[in-house]
Amino acid sequence: MIIIGFESSCDETGVALVCTERGLLAHSLHSQIAMHQQYGGVVPELASRDHIRRVLPLTREVLGSAGMTLDQIDAVAYTAGPGLAGALLVGASFAQSFAWARSLPAIPIHHLEGHLLSPLLAAPRLDFPFVALLVSGGHTQIMRVDGVGRYELLGETLDDAAGEAFDKTAKLMGLGYPGGPALSNLAQQGDARAHDFPRPMIHSSNLDFSFSGLKTAVMTRVRALEKADGPLSAQQLADLAASTESAIVDVLGAKSIKAMKQTGLKRLVVAGGVGANRHLRTRLLQDMLKLGGQVFFPPLDLCTDNGAMIAFAAAMRVNAGLVDLSDTSHAFTVRPRWELHDICLGADAAAV
Template structure:
């Protein structure tokens, strides 16, 4: 990394249903972050309603900004750069964070740094202690993305494999909906699975033995639906067993592909990022499997697995340190990217 004077970065995340604001120092790391989740608001609809999400970001972003700065013991006068999620995500939601970030940057004559949402997730495990060293393989697992990446440094990413259809998080959520669980479905399914016996149902593990590093989870949902048609709706244990079998199938594929990616690249470090990275079974199995291979798995802190401002501010701080963002540059125009390849 290049040597640069210490800087304070204020970061905004508003890509979907969490409003996050954080303060990061290029010298001292994460100083403070504030987060509001819209889960309670969207539960009544069984999923995220984009217009409601955007309006809630408008309500929350400034109070959260004041909260994060106060927690860090700082004011806007101490901030040296502004960062925001520019995509991918919901267009209206992205525009809220981007607009606030650009307004502050313009008013304070500060640089504004657009950050790719997935890069934020990708680098978030570096906020943990211990932190992984480059290079490493990263498994990005969230509601919308399942990818394996080789990471040689900040901005140096190579796609090794990705899902051909549903992401792992979508497989969790869609199965949870079939089981009649609430939103968000992934955590609810994992909780139900704790009371279940995975061996009761033999579910498919798509592309488990394929030579590539791609994923496919859409067929799993169909298999669950087929099994459910044979169950007594009142049989609570059967539902728990099916939840456990679904989780086992998803985790088995994620672990196998991650290990194969390490073997193919010759690397020993695996970074896991994204909301599914909070799954307890995934964490346990990866730790055990990599330990046997002489490797190691790195996870972000549990509170930073979901979307958050800390990962955005931190990604911007790392870009500044690596010379990939110019602190002297000013932007008067901006855009957001609902779809944006990393």
């Protein structure tokens, strides 16, 4: 079965083709970073309008790359949530219209499930069960994954997500948008020992996170430095970036290893945009080697939001028998706020 997938939850438009037997066939992605940079963050209305402009050309591009025609597509998948309401509506309405015009089933996919399963697109292919660290701009969670649709929440952030901590501290330092990658790049030139920032909840008995206190600590340090020395020098900024990144990575690494020990599992999956962070990847590879386990990452080009993870999640659900392919009613809704546990044990996302 050939599935075309559409992702439009925030500021990236993604389209991909996945075969339930052969895996990823082709994918294409357009990022809106350049458009939003002048505003210092995502402008929802502009994001929605840009999705409208991009989705059809990307669809043609993906079909051309795969050497396929519309007649070869068997099902349509799309991100139904969580995300920006207007952006989600663009992708959902386009996907449902596409499916209706071709008399195909349409499969609503949870954005986080897409991220959760995306490392399975990489080689070597891992097996269930595993522990997953989901780290992105809006989410930081540790999940136990026993199969498709079988997810157990082990811990999550109580306030800011790790990606938010990167972005907000980068903004405090006057770095460009997107702040996370800018801070990470600058950190390579700094001394991570320059500032002893707090590692919130690193020693707590549970697997929850908290990053708002770290953001406050960075803000306080920036103001103190500016009061004492005036505008920050390039080296001061680099040291702040390195110290901030080190604090975030230490917490993510410690909680991940604690989850591995508590569950007794030996496979760790890291997914979401922050999963592209080089310091985090190095830290987890070293820690899992000491633990005698393995860590899996999605390919770097699939760490951010993309259509491949949506089409692939749909393919996994089809293979697991969790999709009613006879349903061609094309009634749909989107869910800007949508908990992952709502789709566990095969619950029909469209009916929630």
